[in-house]
Every structure is written in C-alpha cells, then in structure tokens.
Amino acid sequence: MKLLKIAYLRWTIPFLLFTVVAIFLWHSLHRDPHVVPSPLINKPLPHFQAPVLGIHSQRMTEQDFQGHVSLFNVFATWCLSCRTEHLVLMDIARSHAVTIYGLNYKDDHRLVLAWLKTYGNPYQQVIEDPRGDLGIDLGVYGTPETFIIDSHGIIRYKYVGPLSSSVWQNILLPQVRYWQAFLK
Known part of the structure; x- marks a missing residue:
C-alpha cells in the first residue's frame, strides 16, 4: 500500500507542476503585451508642474x-520606435481628431527641438521631463507610451x-471617440 502511494505521488506531483507551468505559459502567450494594467486607469493625472519645451518660463x-x-504621448529622441510612431502621430494631428x-x-531639450524641426511637430505642447520624474508618477515603463x-483630466x-495606423484606427480612435461623445 505504501509503495502504491509513493508511485502515485511520483507521477502526480510532476503532472501537477507541468499543468501549472503550461497554464502560466498559455496565459502569457495569449496576453497582448501592449495592454499593461495600470493602477492609474480611471484616476486623475498626477499633480505636476513642468516646463514647456522651448518656453521654460511657461x-x-x-x-x-x-x-x-x-492623447498624452511619452517619447524621446533616443527611442527608435518613437521615430516610426512619429509618422502616425503626424497623421493624427493632421486629422484634428x-x-x-x-x-x-x-532627453536633452536641444535634441528634441531639432528632432521636431526635422520630422514635424504633432504636439499642441511638449512637456520636458529630463529626469523622468513625471514619467515615474505616470508609471511609464519606457518609450513610447500613449x-x-x-x-x-482622468x-x-x-x-x-x-x-501604428492600425492601432490608431482600431484601438485608440474608438476610445477617443467614446470619451468625446460620453463627456459632451
């Protein structure tokens, strides 16, 4: 009887461990990496007072x-993905949506000013965050984030x-339109 119990445990424990690992991996593989849960969703923007790019007195x-x-877009000139994204932001800005x-x-404000002059400026205003303090308050993992x-102000x-154009059309634009209609 004791031998049967040991044999049972010898197969049951590895099977249970395999099942737990398989469920974890399956869940990880089917999760959208662009959707990161944030404790700030449905909360007001954190309090901040930061300089506007190029107008330090403002x-x-x-x-x-x-x-x-x-849209509040977190970007940097050293971010390669931000260059690709910038074309989409320019299109969004031209649409006035x-x-x-x-x-x-x-980032360095001089590099940013040159970058926006070269590639165009889709932003109403750009906030400087050279030390990343506001980014930390927003829970920023890296760039780009939107x-x-x-x-x-929620x-x-x-x-x-x-x-990408697809992300804008299929994910963000419907959200923007919803909140524009909802809060009229």
Whole structure:
C-alpha cells in the first residue's frame, strides 16, 4: 500500500507542476503585451508642474488637460520606435481628431527641438521631463507610451509601444471617440 502511494505521488506531483507551468505559459502567450494594467486607469493625472519645451518660463499642469479629450504621448529622441510612431502621430494631428500633448522623457531639450524641426511637430505642447520624474508618477515603463486623457483630466487608457495606423484606427480612435461623445 505504501509503495502504491509513493508511485502515485511520483507521477502526480510532476503532472501537477507541468499543468501549472503550461497554464502560466498559455496565459502569457495569449496576453497582448501592449495592454499593461495600470493602477492609474480611471484616476486623475498626477499633480505636476513642468516646463514647456522651448518656453521654460511657461509651465504646464494637469489642469491643461481639462476641457477636451487628449492623447498624452511619452517619447524621446533616443527611442527608435518613437521615430516610426512619429509618422502616425503626424497623421493624427493632421486629422484634428484629438489634441496631442507630448512628454519628452529623459532627453536633452536641444535634441528634441531639432528632432521636431526635422520630422514635424504633432504636439499642441511638449512637456520636458529630463529626469523622468513625471514619467515615474505616470508609471511609464519606457518609450513610447500613449495615454488617453478625458476632458476631466482622468486617465482612461494606456497603450505601451509604438502606435501604428492600425492601432490608431482600431484601438485608440474608438476610445477617443467614446470619451468625446460620453463627456459632451
């Protein structure tokens, strides 16, 4: 009887471990890496006061996001994915579908000014965040990341990774339209 119990455990324990690992892997493989849960979703933007790119005497705060739905795009000149995404942001800006604000993350303002002059500026305003303090408050993992902010300054959606035309059309634009209609 004892021998039977040992043989049973010899096969049961590895089977259970295999099952747990398989479930974990299956779940990981079927999760969208661009959808990162954020504790800030449905919460107000954190309080901040940061300089506007190129106009250091002017400051932007979370209050500037109120009154309209906006995209808040975290980018940097050293980010290769941000260059690809920039073309999409230019198209979005030309469509006038939503106001776009930028958060320049851990970058040199001179490089950013040159970059925007070369590639175009889709942003209503760009906030400088050279040390990454606001990025930390927003839970930024890296660049690029894009937030949808409603007209009350509430973070409604976070997309991690570079935007593509498909992501804009199928994910972000429907969200933007929803919040624009919902909060009229």
